[in-house]
Amino acid sequence: GAVVSQHPSWVICKSGTSVKIECRSLDFQATTMFWYRQFPKQSLMLMATSNEGSKATYEQGVEKDKFLINHASLTLSTLTVTSAHPEDSSFYICSGRTGSEKLFFGSGTQLSVL
Amino acid sequence: LAKTTQPISMDSYEGQEVNITCSHNNIATNDYITWYQQFPSQGPRFIIQGYKTKVTNEVASLFIPADRKSSTLSLPRVSLSDTAVYYCLVASREDSSYKLIFGSGTRLLVRP
Numbered sequence: 001g002a003v004v005s006q007h008p009s010w011v012i013c014k015s016g017t018s019v020k021i022e023c024r025s026l027d028f029q030a031t032t033m034f035w036y037r038q039f040p041k042q043s044l045m046l047m048a049t050s051n052e053g054s055k056a057t058y059e060q061g062v063e064k065d066k067f068l069i070n071h072a073s074l075t076l077s078t079l080t081v082t083s084a085h086p087e088d089s090s091f092y093i094c095s096g097r098t099g100s101e102k103l104f105f106g107s108g109t110q111l112s113v114l
Numbered sequence: 115l116a117k118t119t120q121p122i123s124m125d126s127y128e129g130q131e132v133n134i135t136c137s138h139n140n141i142a143t144n145d146y147i148t149w150y151q152q153f154p155s156q157g158p159r160f161i162i163q164g165y166k167t168k169v170t171n172e173v174a175s176l177f178i179p180a181d182r183k184s185s186t187l188s189l190p191r192v193s194l195s196d197t198a199v200y201y202c203l204v205a206s207r208e209d210s211s212y213k214l215i216f217g218s219g220t221r222l223l224v225r226p
Binding site: 004006034036043044045046091093094095102103104105106107108110 | 148150155156157158159160163201214215216217218219
């Protein structure tokens, strides 16, 4: 299947700093990328949907100014958690869609905010 | 958006066949059903996808009845490494983009 590379795998930061997570589709062009957040023992929660070259669409309750999403090319999307706080600590996962109803997921990023 | 309902957890033993059923009563005509597997601290992995009747690949089978209001993922002869969370998703198209919403998933525990 198609490969989605997500970096970093884990990051620890101080409260108030910003963290950028990269998601790359290595062998396909992802016209749409999705960002999810997952807390321990819970399901994935969709945060936002981004289409290449346009602004991301955020789900209800997700602060767009806090979670900045950029999808500048068909192979790269980034999520920046601005002014991170301990409650932002979570597992973040990106996924790319190839044009079908099938998604390919990155390996996830564990964010810990101290 | 089609909402899915799955059992929260299931237990099985090595070598058994495991069937996980998902309900999606509000599935739309153009929706596909996709199953994913997730191990701890990893992103979900695609298992199988179908629209109707039966689909089989090297790891699983997917059974979808004629009304498409449910689907059953069948894992033949499970092993310990199949212990994971399994998610059933229905692809919904809204405003020309797909939004895949995850339900609670089924936590499968395979015992020796």
